[in-house]
Amino acid sequence: MQNxxxxxFLTEGIIKEKDFRxxxxxxxxxxxxxxxxxxxxxxxxxxxxxxxLIIVANLTKYAKxxxxxxxxxxxxxxxxx
Numbered sequence: 001m002q003n004x005x006x007x008x009f010l011t012e013g014i015i016k017e018k019d020f021r022x023x024x025x026x027x028x029x030x031x032x033x034x035x036x037x038x039x040x041x042x043x044x045x046x047x048x049x050x051x052x053l054i055i056v057a058n059l060t061k062y063a064k065x066x067x068x069x070x071x072x073x074x075x076x077x078x079x080x081x
Contacts, residue, residue: 001036001071002063004055006043014045021054029058038067038074 011019037059039052052068059066060078067074 001038001067002032003038003040004059005040006047006051007040007045009051010043010045015047015051017050020051024054024058027058029062032059032062034062034064036065036067037063038069038071040070042070 006015009015009020009023039055056066056078060080063078064080065076066078068077069075
């Protein structure tokens with residue numbers, strides 16, 4: 001299972017939209033092709049809803065399944081059939 005850690009998107013300890021979108025645009029989303037992906041729910045900072053939506057929108061084109069949370073209690077949020 002592939003992991004996306006939201007702490008990787010922090011700038012100066014917070015998520016700044018401009019920097020976030022730039023980091024998202026640099027990701028090679030194809031590496032998630034047919035993979036199970038978990039978006040880690042714990043972060044050092046508050047994560048705005050739009051940040052999750054942007055990540056999920058990009059992942060749905062490639063990922064087989066998308067989960068949210070921690071591996072021991074992940075919530076299934078998308079299944080590509």
